Amino acid sequence: MSTMKVNIVTPDGPVSETDANMIIAVTESGEIGILPGHIAMVAPLQIGELRLMMDDSTEHIAVNGGFLEVRPDVVTVLAQSAETASHIDIARAKMAAKRAEDALRSKTDDVDFKAMELGLKRAINRINVYGSGQ
């Protein structure tokens, strides 16, 4: 089966460099599947799960927004942060989810609701991706 190079990069450095048969990503306009030879494009990503399908395994990656850039021979994901399932600290993600939920419930004026909602989304995504990687 043909493959394409996939590079996932964050401001902290590369997270994953691999060859995949297919990529499934959650873009702002919905889930898309990319196969080798896909036409060039750039798409903004949601906080969501990126799946890299290989011959006999799938890598699950929690991606925090950013962009997916498809070129004929390489796909690059530029994300604010990204963690492969095996690098997710599940206790930290559960704590972050609880912290955000408590803050959203508190209804005090000094809570930045948008920031807390995004924090909760990132934490739930990490919890889900960790589960997919088990």
Ligand code: ATP
């Ligand atoms: P927290 O409140 O736990 O810091 P956060 O969503 O605010 O979570 P980010 O700002 O998205 O964290 O990420 C900061 C850095 O910490 C990034 O390098 C990210 O990959 C890493 N990170 C955040 N949460 C986790 C986690 N649960 N497991 C592993 N790495 C994490």
